[in-house]
Amino acid sequence: MSALSVNHLLGIKYLTSDDIDLIFETADQFKEVINRPIKKVPSLRDITVANLFFENSTRTKLSFELAEKRLSADIINFSAAQSSVKKGETLIDTVNNILSMKVDMVVMRHPNPGACVFLSKHISATIINAGDGAHEHPTQALLDSYSIKEKLGTVNGKKVVIVGDILHSRVALSNIYALQKQGAEVMVCGPKTLLPKYISSLGVQVETNLLKALNWCDVANMLRVQNERMEVNYFPSTREYAQQYGVSREILNKLDKEIVIMHPGPINRGVEITSDVADSQHSIILNQVENGVAVRMAVIYLLASKIKH
Amino acid sequence: MSKKLLLSAKEIDIILNRLACQLIENHNDFSDTVLIGIQPRGTFLAKRLADMLINNYNISKVELGSLDITFFRDDFRRGDKPLAANATHIDFLVEDKNVVFIDDVLYTGRSIRAALTAIQSFGRPRHIELLTLIDRRFSRHLPIQPDYRGRQVDAINNEKVIVNWKENNGEDAVYLINK
Numbered sequence: 072m073s074a075l076s077v078n079h080l081l082g083i084k085y086l087t088s089d090d091i092d093l094i095f096e097t098a099d100q101f102k103e104v105i106n107r108p109i110k111k112v113p114s115l116r117d118i119t120v121a122n123l124f125f126e127n128s129t130r131t132k133l134s135f136e137l138a139e140k141r142l143s144a145d146i147i148n149f150s151a152a153q154s155s156v157k158k159g160e161t162l163i164d165t166v167n168n169i170l171s172m173k174v175d176m177v178v179m180r181h182p183n184p185g186a187c188v189f190l191s192k193h194i195s196a197t198i199i200n201a202g203d204g205a206h207e208h209p210t211q212a213l214l215d216s217y218s219i220k221e222k223l224g225t226v227n228g229k230k231v232v233i234v235g236d237i238l239h240s241r242v243a244l245s246n247i248y249a250l251q252k253q254g255a256e257v258m259v260c261g262p263k264t265l266l267p268k269y270i271s272s273l274g275v276q277v278e279t280n281l282l283k284a285l286n287w288c289d290v291a292n293m294l295r296v297q298n299e300r301m302e303v304n305y306f307p308s309t310r311e312y313a314q315q316y317g318v319s320r321e322i323l324n325k326l327d328k329e330i331v332i333m334h335p336g337p338i339n340r341g342v343e344i345t346s347d348v349a350d351s352q353h354s355i356i357l358n359q360v361e362n363g364v365a366v367r368m369a370v371i372y373l374l375a376s377k378i379k380h
Numbered sequence: 381m382s383k384k385l386l387l388s389a390k391e392i393d394i395i396l397n398r399l400a401c402q403l404i405e406n407h408n409d410f411s412d413t414v415l416i417g418i419q420p421r422g423t424f425l426a427k428r429l430a431d432m433l434i435n436n437y438n439i440s441k442v443e444l445g446s447l448d449i450t451f452f453r454d455d456f457r458r459g460d461k462p463l464a465a466n467a468t469h470i471d472f473l474v475e476d477k478n479v480v481f482i483d484d485v486l487y488t489g490r491s492i493r494a495a496l497t498a499i500q501s502f503g504r505p506r507h508i509e510l511l512t513l514i515d516r517r518f519s520r521h522l523p524i525q526p527d528y529r530g531r532q533v534d535a536i537n538n539e540k541v542i543v544n545w546k547e548n549n550g551e552d553a554v555y556l557i558n559k
Contacts, residue, residue, distance in 0.1 A: 112451035
């Protein structure tokens, strides 16, 4: 078996398509493990992981914690709200203090884009990016692709539209890289104010009409409107956004085919997706959450196997 | 590198028939017994024995599974390459069953140690036995011995025992290779 080409998971940008295949093959085995009566394996019992969350998270943090525990790693949790960061400590100082307690791996979420790349140049531990600002969220993109592969058999040749707040989304950028590396065609769709100016330079199609986008695609990944990152108004009202860019039963009925609906969570029901669609057969939202644990186990396992004993 | 034939197809067939009969002696109709092939190489032998029990010895049903031990091994991070996982297929509970582990070669005993831990994820077996086609004597790292053995082999550490199966390698044969 080949090893990953990287020592850290900083972004999908740095992975090869072989890396992605290897992560998915390993995740298949972990998915079987987490469906056993006893869902735990002892592989990482001599590895200690620090989960550093400088920004709020529920799903990603729980998913990482569960993945680490299922692999028998020791874990310590840190969230910026209750820490010395508030007292003025720098990122490198905070992390080095934690590492001097003999930590092997760091899972970090940080509000600043590039925080993980910066850290990887200054510390010796293995780093997994759990989201850095509006830059990348690699494990989310991996679990999204894994879920598409599980549902449709392959990602290669599929058409995927990412709908909504592309401007503030780290999920969008990581997904674009991941899907393109696996041979999928990618389109972004949203109001012009939420589409970054140079997005087409990434080789994606751009569409502002949701119905046209849905007619084109096999899979629609609905992003959440990130109100907390918006300092000015990007659209007139939430109601108008929901009418123009929300997926509802009515708009799906207008399509002449069935498409797969995804959402990275948390859902704003009634805004980017209506309740009946979110809970329908089309939606694989809860599969994404289950697969998240298996994919994160695979990433942690493969990176941990590169840490010298 | 020298290559010596240890067992031919005919010899393997005779041994498999003997092992099948020995299993029947201890497990009657296999209603409380499950056969577990250890991934990756033990699964061929397990399938062979299960088919033989059903087709040649009129056993009506044999529960057969395969167990991957990768995540339970004790050499994680000790080698250069990551340990590659294989699929586990156990679609029954082993709670209170007689489990027979089946592997092609018993060498250090470390795989079986891992399998003993791994099987606990599927329940608490009443009894676990070990069947191996080749038992390499004098090379054990752990106090583990087979209950059923095809052939005992004395091999030194830089020799390797290779088991080929028709399903995978085109022939049934066991070789001793001197590296």
